Amino acid sequence: MSIVQKAAKILFVSVHLILLSGCWDRTEVNDLALIVGLGIDQKKDGKIMLTAELIVPQAVGGGGQMMGGGGGSGVSGQTVVRSGTGTTVADAISNLQEKLSRRVFWGHTKVVVFGEKAAKAGIRQHLDFLSRNPQIRLRSNVLVSKGTAKSVLELLPPIEQSSAEVLRELSESQLLLRVTIKEAMQMLSSDADVAALPMVKILPPEKGKKDLQTIAFIQRTAIFKKDKMIGDIDDKLTRGVLWLRNEIKRANVTVTLKGEKGNITATLIRAHTEFIPKYEKGKWKMIVKVTAEDDIILNGTKLDLLNPKYTKMIEKELENETNKRIRAALKTVQKEMKADIFDFADIFHRKYPREWNQVKNRWEQIFPTVEVIVETKAYVRRPGVNTAPQGLPEQEVKQ
Amino acid sequence: MIEKGKISAMQMGIMMYPTITATAILLVPAITARYAKQDMWLSPFWASLIGFLTVYIAVQLHHLYPQKTLIEYSEDILGKFLGKAVGFIFLFFYLHANGIIIREYGEFVVGNFLSHTPLVVVMGSMILVCSFAVRSGVEVIGRLAEVIVPVVIILILANIILLIPDMKVENMFPIMEKGIMPSLMGAIIPQGWFTEFLLIAFLLPYVDDRNKGKKWGMISVTAVMLTLSLINIAVLFVLGGITSRFLYPAFSAVRYVSIADFLEHIEAIVMALWVAGVFVKIAVFYYALVLGTAQWLNLSDYRPITFPIGFLLLLFAVWSAPNLIELIHFLGSSSPFYRISIQTGIPLILLFIAKWRRKTNNQKLTQQG
């Protein structure tokens, strides 16, 4: 072993030690401000106000006394809402950062809420920021709030840890629309160039509770053209839209049978919508085939549902009801708002690329004229676990 | 011979797989999507044709000069001076190409994960690890590939399976909306990657079951083609029309994976395993470069020049582009022609000359005889 080799070894080790001491990207968890919800509002002067809901992890027991609680049996996260303003979202973030002792961390952002004003002013640049940042999940849910985004994030929900978590859970339940950042971007860059985002509204607090102790819930759907919000539709219409987007997951449909008193409610088990585009003689036509499978969950009539005759009748009524919902949605969205949130444009494009390309630029005018034929087929699979209606004397049951 | 190790033809095929795919799944899907749109899954099929051609050329040259590598037989074919010149072109090409590969790797890691870590540290640490593998010779690189490649393949498949819930098949239609041209245009860039199969010209002399070399080369090209196509399909199904808007579409798709609210954000793990694939890629290029240089200079051992060349590689990686935008611009414009002309064009010319020489030699012999 020569001196040269020894020197090499010593130098090697020391260089490594120097390299090891460099900790360019290392951040302790406790130096991070975990942002779970992000709200983007536009102020009157055109500036962007960014509201972040962050979770501050706190040791149980607090302070230096950790007797017995060392195992960390319970964890409480306190949420804090802070805002920052700036000309762009990025500006607003640096403004926000000034007010935080910990570094903002986007990796756990679950929802992005646009205030109504910001939505109306255009969301493209915000989406660009959100997708350009490698930390932010493309899967974060995007919502629009009826008032400001800040007012939504500020709420202190009684059940979940943070209002961001509430909004995420509500989105993921897919009762109404659910849109992620990726999907929003896809919608805006698709042929139709329109988007639909779920819209939230603050639930009035219960009596005796403070104003903030409530949640916001998804109740409407905001419709965007280009990247600007042009209007919104209520939950009923939204369900119609969901049928037309083949996104319906859960729905209860209540019908009455002709000549019978009382209601029958069916719950959706499985649904599928098929689109058959037609182009004939310069006419655009879309046949929408809806198939739904239901279970009966409530029988308010005197009918014994084990009779297949009644099942047929119920199916018929269910079809009518579904049809009605879809029609209503079409009326508002297609004829009045003229926004192709069903993505008919892409469907036509796929089937008739050449013809479609000719009308590509005029699609906004053509869309309202598309003739939509809705064909619904409903199947009642099971009557629940009851046979005859409960709580009814035998003789009154109609066979 | 400088290299005493032996690899099997299968090892060679396995080594070549990450050598092509590792970086091809980064930037290429976006560039392909820009031209081919929803036909992007077709492009790898067209692109692979040049891969098959390159393997064929390399194997044919290998049959004419079984014991020699590209650098050595270019001298035999073109004569001392021209041969050295062509050898220098190859060496410069591999230095430059490997520099770009290392840069791509570094940019990817820094851009997505370690944004504050100096690029040089990220690239340098990789070169250091690679140089130990290169010093150990072709046998060790082959063995490493055998351990790493199954993991990489499982990783790719697992990710695609995890993405299935988010896939929309409709994104694929209309197929060939504007005819075959868009997909062909989209194939130009991946072609550049497929020409890298010329590297087998450096490995073939050390394959012990040499008659299987061609078979495994072809298998490797097919596997790469299928992988790229599969990845393109998966990306297309997940991202649809916005594929070309992402810098690393395959990676953005991975970021979208979410299973049961728990398996989210697995991209760091994916990156770590992908790094293993890039490791093989850089090591193979690096090995070819070091071996070629040693042969070009008629050295008796290639190991002493491993580290100096690694240092040069680091410099070339830094030097090859001032920023990522320039790099992508180069990769998306001139680079395919650059790669094809050097990795397929020159060997093709070499093959023609060699065949022609053989013929004239034989004729002379018969005339004399």
Add this chain to the structure above:
Amino acid sequence: MDVVFRPFKIGGKTKAALIYIDGLANIEEIDASVLIPLMKENNAKENENTDQLIPVYHILEQKLTVSKVEKVQTITACIEHISDGNPVLLIDQQSEGFALGLSNWEKRSIEEPTGESVIRGPREGFTESLGTNLSLLRRKIRSPQLKMKSMKIGEYTQTEVVISYIEGIVDQALIREVESRLNRIKVDGILETSYIEEFIEDNPYSPFPQVLDTERPDIVVASLLEGRVAILQDGTPFALIVPVSFYSLLQSSEDYYQRFLISTVIRWLRYIFLLISLLLPSLYVAILTFHQEMIPTTLLISIAASREMIPFPALVEALLMEVVFEALREAGLRLPKQAGAAVSIVGALVIGQAAVQAGLASSPLIMVVALTGIASFTIPRYTTGIALRMLRFPMILLAGTLGLLGIMLGLLMILTHMATLRSFGVPYLSPMAPMQVREMKDVLIRAPWWKLNTRPRLTRTDNIQRQGSDQKPDPDYGNDKTSKGKGGS
């Protein structure tokens, strides 16, 4: 201990001497079968007949009731035998002496090896006596093809070392290699086979063992049957087996005694825990300080909450606790058994409770450390486990520098090193790399015995001659192994 010179006269006439070392030779046996027959009973008749010296063959054939007698011609041979404990009988006027096999070493009885216990399987282990160990082997392999080559190593200790192999299975080149490597050893003495190990390894600068050490005869026999070579040494219960691959160091003998399905599951468990023991602390550091987005939000909040009071960065915390754990392990190992239990109780209290309550370590980290510790004990070979345990410290440092990328680079370094390693010419990572698909039946799974038709191929890549009839599995050979194979396949 003293050398005893015991002069006497055979039949009262011929001068003779018995030389032995007190305590090494069996004195009762010397009295009964050497001195009594030679001194007493010889007196009577034969003296009367002739005055001449008693012929040596006569003594050998009729008088000396000792089974093992060896003629010695040189003084050095004499000394060798005496120091081995064999009394040497020298007779006047004779050019040869007789070494009598009457040595009597203090022996430990055969016990169950403590380092490698099994639930199902033979419970005998090697002892310090080479003779006993060889007899244990002979008892398991009755074939004459079992060869033992003996040699002495150690200038002063003159320790007997035996190379054992089965002719017909083993590669002759391997035997020559082993012999030449052993012959090269020139030391004062060897006390344990680990001395030999360090002299014959392929790469001395590796943390990985390239030789398998065991005190279980069944493992040695199984290895011999696979065509490996065993090196046994007098004075230690540990035998060495060469060549080995990394993967064979992860096997336990019980893999082959348990039902194969269960063994397969256990093997996978072991592979997973192998990775855990190497990577878990570094993954903890990397994910917690670089990739916080990977942890589910609620978990991250609870980890962050438990770390809120910790003064150290995660990297330092992990290093500290791992070091403490290693210290506890070492202390528990070295102390007498009774104290060892106390150490583990103190350790559990100190780490598990006090450290957390004092705000020195966070409870998730304690979990990580404990899990890593358990994981490293699932590796059946202590030497392999400890290699990986030591490697996890640089891994933690790398994780603290470059995050998951650092871990990957570290893994690639380790992998490159392992790919370079060879154990007596056998690539360390085989049969993974170079890949031998046929061998996977005993790597990825533990195929049932009747499917394990082929021996693991330990051939060197260029050794064509070993591909011949010898190395191929012969159904007539090693009956316990392949006889069922015929019926099964």
Add this chain to the structure above:
Amino acid sequence: MKAGVILGTLVLVALIFLYEWPRINRTQKKEKVVFIVLLSLGTILAIMLILNPDLPGPTQMIEYIYKPLGRMLEK
């Protein structure tokens, strides 16, 4: 700042030299020469790059040569 980077580079070069030099056989004259030449080439290039980071690189050269073809693909 630049001086520090240069110093670091020199340390790196020294490391490579110290690691490799003793490993080259005494008989391998040519290898030694090539080793030194390559290493000093690298050092010079490194220092040039540190002092003038905007030095036109090999990519620009290649791009210049292949521009006519590359333009085909530009959009």
